[in-house]
Amino acid sequence: MANNPHTKPNSGGPNDRDFRTTGDSKSENLETYRSDAEGHDLRTNQGSRISDNHNSLKGGERGPTLMEDFVFREKLNHFDNERIPERIVHARGAAAHGYFQPYDNAAQYSKAGLFQDPAKKTPVFVRFSTVQGARGSNDTVRDVRGFATKFYTDEGNWDLVGNNLPVFFIQDAIKFPDFVHSVKPEPHNEIPQGQSAHDTFWDFVSLMPESTHMVLWTMSDRAFPRHFRNMEGFGVHSFRLIDKQGKARFVKFHWKPVAGTCSLIWDEAQKLWGRDPDFNRRAMWDDIEKGDYLEYELGIQVVEEEDEHMFDFDILDPTKIIPEEQVPVTLIGKMVLNRNPDNFFAETEQVAFNPANVVPGIDFSNDPLLQGRLFSYLDTQMLRLGGPNFHEIPINQPVCPFHNNQRDSMHRQTINKGQASYEPNSIDGGWPSETPPASEDGGFESYQERIDASKIRARSESFGDHYSQATLFWNSQSEAEKEHIIDAYTFELSKVGRPWIRERVIKEILPNIDLELARRVGERHGIEAPSSKPAPAEELGKSSLQESPALSLMARLPKNIRSRKVAILMADGVDADAVETARNKLEAEGAEGVLIAPSMAPVKAANGQSITPDAMLNGQPSVTLDAVIVPGGELSVRSLAHFGQGLYYVQEAYRHLKVIAAVGEGKSLLSAANVPIQEDGIVLGNSIDDIFTTFSEALGKHRVWSRNAKAAEMPA
Numbered sequence: 001m002a003n004n005p006h007t008k009p010n011s012g013g014p015n016d017r018d019f020r021t022t023g024d025s026k027s028e029n030l031e032t033y034r035s036d037a038e039g040h041d042l043r044t045n046q047g048s049r050i051s052d053n054h055n056s057l058k059g060g061e062r063g064p065t066l067m068e069d070f071v072f073r074e075k076l077n078h079f080d081n082e083r084i085p086e087r088i089v090h091a092r093g094a095a096a097h098g099y100f101q102p103y104d105n106a107a108q109y110s111k112a113g114l115f116q117d118p119a120k121k122t123p124v125f126v127r128f129s130t131v132q133g134a135r136g137s138n139d140t141v142r143d144v145r146g147f148a149t150k151f152y153t154d155e156g157n158w159d160l161v162g163n164n165l166p167v168f169f170i171q172d173a174i175k176f177p178d179f180v181h182s183v184k185p186e187p188h189n190e191i192p193q194g195q196s197a198h199d200t201f202w203d204f205v206s207l208m209p210e211s212t213h214m215v216l217w218t219m220s221d222r223a224f225p226r227h228f229r230n231m232e233g234f235g236v237h238s239f240r241l242i243d244k245q246g247k248a249r250f251v252k253f254h255w256k257p258v259a260g261t262c263s264l265i266w267d268e269a270q271k272l273w274g275r276d277p278d279f280n281r282r283a284m285w286d287d288i289e290k291g292d293y294l295e296y297e298l299g300i301q302v303v304e305e306e307d308e309h310m311f312d313f314d315i316l317d318p319t320k321i322i323p324e325e326q327v328p329v330t331l332i333g334k335m336v337l338n339r340n341p342d343n344f345f346a347e348t349e350q351v352a353f354n355p356a357n358v359v360p361g362i363d364f365s366n367d368p369l370l371q372g373r374l375f376s377y378l379d380t381q382m383l384r385l386g387g388p389n390f391h392e393i394p395i396n397q398p399v400c401p402f403h404n405n406q407r408d409s410m411h412r413q414t415i416n417k418g419q420a421s422y423e424p425n426s427i428d429g430g431w432p433s434e435t436p437p438a439s440e441d442g443g444f445e446s447y448q449e450r451i452d453a454s455k456i457r458a459r460s461e462s463f464g465d466h467y468s469q470a471t472l473f474w475n476s477q478s479e480a481e482k483e484h485i486i487d488a489y490t491f492e493l494s495k496v497g498r499p500w501i502r503e504r505v506i507k508e509i510l511p512n513i514d515l516e517l518a519r520r521v522g523e524r525h526g527i528e529a530p531s532s533k534p535a536p537a538e539e540l541g542k543s544s545l546q547e548s549p550a551l552s553l554m555a556r557l558p559k560n561i562r563s564r565k566v567a568i569l570m571a572d573g574v575d576a577d578a579v580e581t582a583r584n585k586l587e588a589e590g591a592e593g594v595l596i597a598p599s600m601a602p603v604k605a606a607n608g609q610s611i612t613p614d615a616m617l618n619g620q621p622s623v624t625l626d627a628v629i630v631p632g633g634e635l636s637v638r639s640l641a642h643f644g645q646g647l648y649y650v651q652e653a654y655r656h657l658k659v660i661a662a663v664g665e666g667k668s669l670l671s672a673a674n675v676p677i678q679e680d681g682i683v684l685g686n687s688i689d690d691i692f693t694t695f696s697e698a699l700g701k702h703r704v705w706s707r708n709a710k711a712a713e714m715p716a
């Protein structure tokens with residue numbers, strides 16, 4: 001029990017202030033609670049050794065089970081109560097441990113301890129999630145991804161509970177239950193799971209123009225990231241950082257993925273629901289196990305207090321971004337996720353994030369959505385985690401000592417010594433005692449913002465522009481991204497049964513973003529969109545920027561092929577040298593070649609060598625990988641071409657804009673599958689050496705965007 005903060009020899013005394021942690025301190029702290037059964041007897045929870053774990057106690061071999069069987073009762077009783085309520089939103093998630101390390105420019109913005117020393121690593125636990133679906137739903141649904149980070153700092157936990165999209169659907173927290181009720185599976189039949197493509201969602205958002213900007217983001221490919229390592233993260237709200245002099249500045253937090261941004265294709269994402277519902281969580285788990293860690297840089301956009309009103313939007317309005325062209329993102333540190341949890345329930349399920357968990361040097365703004373969140377998280381966690389002691393659950397404990405006069409309630413673990421559970425006291429030496437605010441190691445002090453106002457239930461007029469940033473986002477997308485957005489609205493509305501809801505979206509919402517967008521979606525629904533913007537001028541607003549290149553996913557494409565997974569297709573008769581060279585060259589660039597054959601039986605190569613496949617064609621279909629290489633070997637190619645799944649493999653890869661390389665006879669598999677061979681992104685040659693550089697460059701661009709229009713013709 002040496003590392004339990006409650007049992008530290010000096011805890012509760014002045015030495016606590018000298019407490020310093022390391023980048024591994026959370027792991028050390030969790031070590032106290034880890035349990036390894038190796039070499040141990042099977043016992044009941046009361047410690048009694050169990051002699052028979054296969055048969056319940058009965059009155060005779062064929063007789064009734066006896067009440068007296070405490071071994072049986074304890075086991076069933078515990079099992080019956082294994083589940084806790086899932087999160088009302090963000091129920092499905094996956095998490096990893098890691099550390100954060102600041103750059104040397106961070107300390108000037110905030111006095112928070114974690115930003116002071118570039119050599120200092122602060123442990124973190126990050127949970128990625130989808131919002132709508134249940135805990136057992138699919139990873140690759142069209143949805144917002146949660147990006148919640150718990151920093152275990154020396155001064156307590158700081159939770160940056162963000163999303164992968166920088167804005168939100170509503171402006172005031174009082175609308176959150178309405179919004180969530182509308183997007184969740186419908187109440188009468190609990191359909192659909194993990195999707196926004198249904199009546200109640202589109203009914204609500206089309207009646208709430210403030211949601212337009214965020215809905216547009218969710219109709220973009222950002223709503224199904226290829227990998228958690230390939231998505232940005234955002235704190236969404238304006239927060240405050242307080243420096244050592246006590247000066248406050250507004251900030252927006254960003255996570256910039258070192259691996260660049262890229263997404264799946266909608267058809268691919270949908271197929272993954274069935275092919276690999278755990279696609280994102282599996283990839284993160286496998287990569288971390290392999291030592292291929294996830295990396296992000298923490299960025300801030302800083303707005304001086306005196307500049308609060310210099311924008312053509314309100315920085316307290318969570319439906320607005322601050323365009324990066326107006327306020328650049330300053331990178332202030334790096335986060336590396338490098339360790340998988342030991343136990344999903346104990347860590348990922350029981351972790352409790354809360355935007356109200358801040359440390360000195362970080363503070364809130366008056367964003368009305370953030371203000372509501374400051375109430376909601378603790379409240380919901382009381383229910384989900386069974387009372388007010390969930391901060392004692394190992395994953396939620398700070399790594400620094402924590403003492404106060406809170407006592408008792410369900411599942412209390414701490415054995416508080418002493419008689420005085422009140423402050424001030426003279427019985428227990430006055431401990432624990434307050435810490436005055438200071439520029440370093442001080443107590444938390446709220447930023448003293450001056451407030452002089454009437455109590456009022458109202459929305460500030462400065463929140464009134466609902467469309468101009470949606471137009472900005474639309475204008476900033478590449479042609480391929482725009483086509484995907486048009487497809488997305490068309491698809492989603494096709495699932496909406498009530499015609500008046502579809503009409504409302506097409507006639508009253510979309511034209512305010514862009515008339516062409518409305519016309520194109522309208523055309524595919526047989527609904528004529530208006531020829532001018534229907535919203536009143538104040539709602540339309542006016543963005544001083546026409547375009548923001550940073551808003552396109554393509555602005556931050558991966559720059560290399562690290563972490564990419566490439567299918568190498570093979571059957572009996574394959575060219576073994578080509579297989580090996582392809583695999584080695586991929587590995588040399590940090591990518592992985594996955595050997596895929598019609599079955600799991602070893603393949604007999606043309607040179608007689610036996611090659612063991614990693615997966616089968618239908619076990620690891622093209623949707624689970626980033627590109628395809630077809631090595632030569634006449635017999636191999638002929639048998640793949642003879643096989644429906646072999647043809648389908650390359651057709652589907654083509655459909656999903658993936659780079660396909662064929663070496664030697666490999667070309668004939670493409671021809672047999674009717675995959676055009678004279679095109680960008682189809683790389684042909686006589687050897688792997690011939691094609692590899694071109695292949696790698698093309699894969700580095702993630703998809704073959706020029707194929708976007710043509711790919712739809714492929715029947716896969």
Ligand code: HDE
Pocket residue numbers: 087088089090093127128129145146147148161162163168172173174176234235236237351352353369370372373376377378380381
């Ligand atoms: Fe949350 N949100 N939220 N949210 N949220 C929850 O807390 C809530 C919002 C976010 O991996 C809940 O413990 C309100 C914005 C993430 O455990 C709940 C409002 C952003 C997670 C809750 C919002 C988020 C949650 C459900 C509007 C991005 C998952 C379970 C005022 C900045 C954290 C829980 C995890 C979870 C309330 C809006 C991010 C119900 C009331 C905006 C990443 O308390």
